Amino acid sequence: MIIRGAVLREMGLPQPYAESRPLRTEQVELAPPGPGELLVRVRAAGLCHSDLSVIDGSRPRVMPMLLGHEATGEVVRSEAPGFAPGDTVGFAFVPACGGCGPCAEGRAALCEPGAAANTAGTLLGGAQRLDGVHHHLGVSGFADHAVVSARSAVKIDPSLPPEIAALFGCAVMTGVGAVVNTARIQPGQSAVVFGLGGVGLAALLGAVLAGAHPIVAVDVVPEKLALATSLGATTAIDARPTESSAAPTAAPSEVSPNAAIPSGAGPSSGALNAAIPSGAGPSDDARTVTSQSEPASSAAAPRTAAPTAAAFDVVEAVREATAGGADYAFETVGSAAVLGQAYAATRRGGTTVTVGLPHPYQLLSIPAVSLVAEERTLKGSYLGSAVPSRDIPRYIALYRAGRLPVDRLLTSTVSLDGLNEAFDELAAGTSIRQVLVF
Ligand SMILES: [Zn+2]
Numbered sequence: 001m002i003i004r005g006a007v008l009r010e011m012g013l014p015q016p017y018a019e020s021r022p023l024r025t026e027q028v029e030l031a032p033p034g035p036g037e038l039l040v041r042v043r044a045a046g047l048c049h050s051d052l053s054v055i056d057g058s059r060p061r062v063m064p065m066l067l068g069h070e071a072t073g074e075v076v077r078s079e080a081p082g083f084a085p086g087d088t089v090g091f092a093f094v095p096a097c098g099g100c101g102p103c104a105e106g107r108a109a110l111c112e113p114g115a116a117a118n119t120a121g122t123l124l125g126g127a128q129r130l131d132g133v134h135h136h137l138g139v140s141g142f143a144d145h146a147v148v149s150a151r152s153a154v155k156i157d158p159s160l161p162p163e164i165a166a167l168f169g170c171a172v173m174t175g176v177g178a179v180v181n182t183a184r185i186q187p188g189q190s191a192v193v194f195g196l197g198g199v200g201l202a203a204l205l206g207a208v209l210a211g212a213h214p215i216v217a218v219d220v221v222p223e224k225l226a227l228a229t230s231l232g233a234t235t236a237i238d239a240r241p242t243e244s245s246a247a248p249t250a251a252p253s254e255v256s257p258n259a260a261i262p263s264g265a266g267p268s269s270g271a272l273n274a275a276i277p278s279g280a281g282p283s284d285d286a287r288t289v290t291s292q293s294e295p296a297s298s299a300a301a302p303r304t305a306a307p308t309a310a311a312f313d314v315v316e317a318v319r320e321a322t323a324g325g326a327d328y329a330f331e332t333v334g335s336a337a338v339l340g341q342a343y344a345a346t347r348r349g350g351t352t353v354t355v356g357l358p359h360p361y362q363l364l365s366i367p368a369v370s371l372v373a374e375e376r377t378l379k380g381s382y383l384g385s386a387v388p389s390r391d392i393p394r395y396i397a398l399y400r401a402g403r404l405p406v407d408r409l410l411t412s413t414v415s416l417d418g419l420n421e422a423f424d425e426l427a428a429g430t431s432i433r434q435v436l437v438f
């Protein structure tokens with residue numbers, strides 16, 4: 001059949017996308033589903049920063065590709081057991097084969113054949129049902145129809161509005177999962193969330209759900225901070241550089257994914273030093289720490305820059321709000337510099353969970369001794385360490401019970417032809433979640 005979808009043929013076109021138009025609405029031949037696959041009529045698909053990262057080239061994928069990985073729809077034709085026409089499904093952006101090592105351990109988010117298929121731009125098992133166009137993360141939801149592996153799909157409550165249901169596949173599963181699966185936060189433990197996009201705000205909702213206290217939210221957009229406060233953050237910290245700290249900025253060529261928190265490079269260097277307690281070692285360590293604490297992506301920010309002495313110190317503000325440092329810090333920006341801040345903002349024994357996807361060239365420098373001397377933990381969280389078939393229905397049930405108000409993440413709905421303009425808004429940080437609806 002012929003479908004209409006948003007195809008990306010070239011990464012890295014300049015902004016604004018309203019002019020360069022990286023996404024083109026094209027007619028593409030879609031082959032019928034093979035064994036174990038479903039034909040789905042897509043009802044809604046969220047615009048995620050991971051789509052933007054393919055568009056801007058910071059997360060390169062095979063081209064051309066039909067984007068969109070956070071979606072929901074109705075099964076039209078099923079070639080897989082357990083699914084029938086009329087079923088409402090949500091998608092997970094990593095298919096779970098069910099048989100590999102990670103799947104056998106219950107770590108479906110790390111499925112090895114699933115990751116290989118995503119890298120190749122195919123469905124699980126290697127099929128390519130779009131004629132001459134690659135699949136995005138096994139979903140390709142920016143189209144009126146999709147053929148997916150049933151291993152990418154989860155049956156969900158059909159009564160949810162599609163623009164809400166779509167959010168569970170990426171933002172909610174990733175953000176809430178980082179808190180409840182990766183961190184396993186306990187009631188009364190403190191948490192800080194760096195970056196208040198869809199995933200960051202979902203992590204905040206997860207922290208509220210888990211009973212974390214206090215909960216600190218950090219961003220550079222006042223409206224997002226206000227939203228975070230209304231969702232349960234006890235302290236909101238505006239990380240924008242003060243006048244005195246505005247001078248040292250990170251190297252622009254490397255920091256497009258960092259743009260959301262441009263102040264990250266400056267304050268973190270100084271604050272990371274301050275995070276090392278005097279008991280951590282002799283003065284030699286402190287000197288080593290000073291040099292290590294400079295994030296690789298902030299070479300342009302002189303660590304001894306005089307203005308930083310007077311600059312607003314994000315890390316110190318978090319430490320103040322959490323009585324000396326957070327038990328858990330969540331980094332959702334996709335910036336090594338911000339990850340350094342998050343790490344520095346935890347207390348002794350604290351855990352830093354990173355959810356963002358920095359450009360592959362970004363390196364993280366942390367004081368190595370702090371892992372031992374302060375028993376700090378640094379953990380990655382992919383897809384919220386989720387088992388999608390378990391977690392998506394759980395999170396939807398919590399939403400229906402009023403315990404997980406993910407509808408508050410929805411900024412607006414858009415049409416297929418409005419995607420380029422919508423990605424300009426996402427890049428500018430002026431939206432949380434925009435959802436394409438059909
Ligand atoms: Zn996503």
Ligand SMILES: [Zn+2]
Binds near residue numbers: 098104111113114
């Ligand atoms: Zn697997």
